[in-house]
Amino acid sequence: MLDKTNKIEEQLNNKVLKGSYKDIFRLFKYMFSSSFAACNLFMSFLILVSFLTPLSAYLWKILLDLIDNYSINKSSIINIVLALLGYYLIIYITDFLKRSTQVTGETAERLDVVQSNWLQCHLNKKIYTKLSNLSIELMEVPAINDMINRTLNYVGKPKGWGNSNLQMSVLLPFYNVIAKIISIVIISITLCVFSPWLCFIILFVPIPLIFTQMKVAERIFKVNRDNTIHYRKAEYYQDLLLKNAVKEVKTLRITNFLYNKWHDAVELYSKKEMSIQLKNQLINLFNITLNSLVGIFGSIFAITLLARGDISIGEFGCVMALINVLLVDTTSLFNNIGTILTKKLDCSQFFELIDIESEKAIGETIEEIHEISIDNISYRYPNTKRYVLKDVNIKINKGETIALVGENGAGKSTFVKLLTGILSPSKGEIYINSKPLSGCNINNYYNETSIVSQTPAKYYTFTVLDNVKMGDATRISDDEKAIEAIKFSGFTKEYNNILGKDIGGGELSGGEWQKISIAKAYFKDKDFLVLDEPTSNLDPLAETEIFKKYMKMAEDKTVFIVTHRISLAALAERILVFKDGKIIEVGNHKELIEKNGEYARLYNTQAKWYKR
Numbered sequence: 324m325l326d327k328t329n330k331i332e333e334q335l336n337n338k339v340l341k342g343s344y345k346d347i348f349r350l351f352k353y354m355f356s357s358s359f360a361a362c363n364l365f366m367s368f369l370i371l372v373s374f375l376t377p378l379s380a381y382l383w384k385i386l387l388d389l390i391d392n393y394s395i396n397k398s399s400i401i402n403i404v405l406a407l408l409g410y411y412l413i414i415y416i417t418d419f420l421k422r423s424t425q426v427t428g429e430t431a432e433r434l435d436v437v438q439s440n441w442l443q444c445h446l447n448k449k450i451y452t453k454l455s456n457l458s459i460e461l462m463e464v465p466a467i468n469d470m471i472n473r474t475l476n477y478v479g480k481p482k483g484w485g486n487s488n489l490q491m492s493v494l495l496p497f498y499n500v501i502a503k504i505i506s507i508v509i510i511s512i513t514l515c516v517f518s519p520w521l522c523f524i525i526l527f528v529p530i531p532l533i534f535t536q537m538k539v540a541e542r543i544f545k546v547n548r549d550n551t552i553h554y555r556k557a558e559y560y561q562d563l564l565l566k567n568a569v570k571e572v573k574t575l576r577i578t579n580f581l582y583n584k585w586h587d588a589v590e591l592y593s594k595k596e597m598s599i600q601l602k603n604q605l606i607n608l609f610n611i612t613l614n615s616l617v618g619i620f621g622s623i624f625a626i627t628l629l630a631r632g633d634i635s636i637g638e639f640g641c642v643m644a645l646i647n648v649l650l651v652d653t654t655s656l657f658n659n660i661g662t663i664l665t666k667k668l669d670c671s672q673f674f675e676l677i678d679i680e681s682e683k684a685i686g687e688t689i690e691e692i693h694e695i696s697i698d699n700i701s702y703r704y705p706n707t708k709r710y711v712l713k714d715v716n717i718k719i720n721k722g723e724t725i726a727l728v729g730e731n732g733a734g735k736s737t738f739v740k741l742l743t744g745i746l747s748p749s750k751g752e753i754y755i756n757s758k759p760l761s762g763c764n765i766n767n768y769y770n771e772t773s774i775v776s777q778t779p780a781k782y783y784t785f786t787v788l789d790n791v792k793m794g795d796a797t798r799i800s801d802d803e804k805a806i807e808a809i810k811f812s813g814f815t816k817e818y819n820n821i822l823g824k825d826i827g828g829g830e831l832s833g834g835e836w837q838k839i840s841i842a843k844a845y846f847k848d849k850d851f852l853v854l855d856e857p858t859s860n861l862d863p864l865a866e867t868e869i870f871k872k873y874m875k876m877a878e879d880k881t882v883f884i885v886t887h888r889i890s891l892a893a894l895a896e897r898i899l900v901f902k903d904g905k906i907i908e909v910g911n912h913k914e915l916i917e918k919n920g921e922y923a924r925l926y927n928t929q930a931k932w933y934k935r
């Protein structure tokens with residue numbers, strides 16, 4: 324089905340994630356630039372360790388040779404003490420740097436955790452900015468939520484003390500590769516002086532580790548991606564049981580039913596994870612065996628050199644120390660390279676979200692909305708086939724009050740989303756002052772409209788006053804106007820208390836939240852006002868009172884109101900009656916009653932209830 328919605332679908336669906344090595348470097352650069360100071364500090368520590376380790380082995384050689392020579396009175400005790408002090412000073416500094424940087428060490432001493440926090444701030448800022456620049460329409464598609472979840476899980480730091488997946492799998496391995504290469508080059512040159520063969524065995528035998536490591540990580544990636552849907556389901560059931568529906572679940576006695584659903588989801592991903600872990604253990608055994616064999620061969624080689632008198636006892640000590648370090652470093656280098664290479668899919672997955680085209684805030688600006696012309700628009704939600712709006716035409720002039728009525732699912736909310744630029748038509752065009760909306764600066768258009776939705780956003784941890792001022796971020800310090808708006812909405816409680824039960828603040832009723840939403844729209848004070856069932860949570864008295872105020876506020880504004888209460892719709896100048904995605908009747912209350920069509924049917928049905 325080719326229409327304008329297709330573009331959105333293409334952005335989300337048509338990618339088979341292949342993964343690219345380029346993305347690994349891109350992500351590393353992205354992270355490095357996100358937290359430049361922290362990344363540099365951390366990497367400097369690791370590089371310093373690479374220099375200090377061979378230096379300590381060299382001092383160890385000097386010390387052993389001095390001790391060996393002492394028995395034949397060739398060296399002084401002062402030199403031995405100095406070499407010993409120097410050796411321990413280097414060990415002391417190395418130990419400090421290692422404990423600060425090695426992820427296998429005690430977490431409490433690690434600098435990477437601190438770095439993780441800095442990195443987190445910078446990366447999250449980039450992701451939040453990206454999300455705020457995506458078209459709102461994308462948020463209607465479940466696939467985007469999966470993508471956002473995956474990216475945030477990958478980048479996100481675990482709650483409390485710890486590192487993010489991203490940091491563990493890309494950033495730290497990258498640092499390690501750089502540091503280990505430096506260390507290996509220095510040690511190899513030193514060992515080559517004693518025996519090039521020794522160097523060769525230790526350097527190249529562990530190469531298969533790269534491949535085994537890649538195999539392990541590829542399997543884990545696939546399982547994680549396949550399991551995303553099960554993780555989400557399990558989390559959703561858990562939220563129902565613990566947060567969102569906890570009271571209703573208790574009264575309906577459906578705890579076991581939901582628990583079983585949660586358990587099924589957990590079982591599905593646990594089985595897959597367990598099977599992967601068993602396979603990975605075999606690979607682990609192979610890696611350890613290979614490592615031990617290389618260590619044994621290296622040591623036998625060094626002992627042979629000593630026995631043949633090719634090296635001194637000090638040199639033997641130095642060689643043994645270097646063999647161990649080289650063994651650890653090469654294994655670590657190959658492991659880290661393996662880890663990085665296997666992360667190409669994860670890295671590409673990160674860019675799946677980052678690379679989605681941002682909505683461009685360009686185009687003509689709209690200073691004032693004089694006329695809106697809806698020209699033959701149809702709409703279907705991305706990834707669905709059915710058009711929920713079909714060939715809708717209507718022209719609206721400034722200052723009109725228009726009510727939208729119709730049964731559930733008729734398409735009223737979708738229509739106002741199109742009207743406010745939240746969605747864009749699959750077919751047809753909306754013209755604002757005769758200019759196509761698709762060519763206008765959408766952010767500017769959002770600025771010119773006020774929306775009161777059925778489910779207003781609730782900003783906890785803020786006061787009521789703050790909530791109202793968020794209606795227009797450009798006037799965030801205008802307390803006077805915000806208080807006036809609160810009064811207008813009929814909200815009578817204290818407006819300076821923090822909201823949010825979870826943080827020890829207050830809570831409001833549904834109707835009170837709706838009044839805040841009304842206050843927000845009043846505070847924003849725009850000429851184009853869209854009210855999507857703005858009074859559905861209000862009691863009848865408050866509803867009538869608020870509606871009268873709306874009418875007063877709407878005197879010189881263009882107002883769209885979606886409502887199921889025909890008595891309210893009757894007050895509008897024009898009423899649009901929706902059915903199955905089409906506007907089937909247009910007129911004022913009197914005209915439509917006389918017509919005796921769908922509107923009259925809705926009106927009479929409601930009237931009957933009141934007359935009982």
Ligand SMILES: Nc1ncnc2c1ncn2[C@@H]1O[C@H](COP(=O)(O)OP(=O)(O)OP(=O)(O)O)[C@@H](O)[C@H]1O
Nearest residue numbers: 463704707711729730731732733734735736737738
């Ligand atoms: N995000 C979405 N993805 C897919 N379909 C959707 C989405 N949102 C709404 N729909 C479908 O679009 C149709 C029109 O929904 P809409 O919310 O516009 O109706 P409405 O007239 O406002 O209904 P109500 O009076 O119940 O609020 C419905 O069939 C609904 O299932």
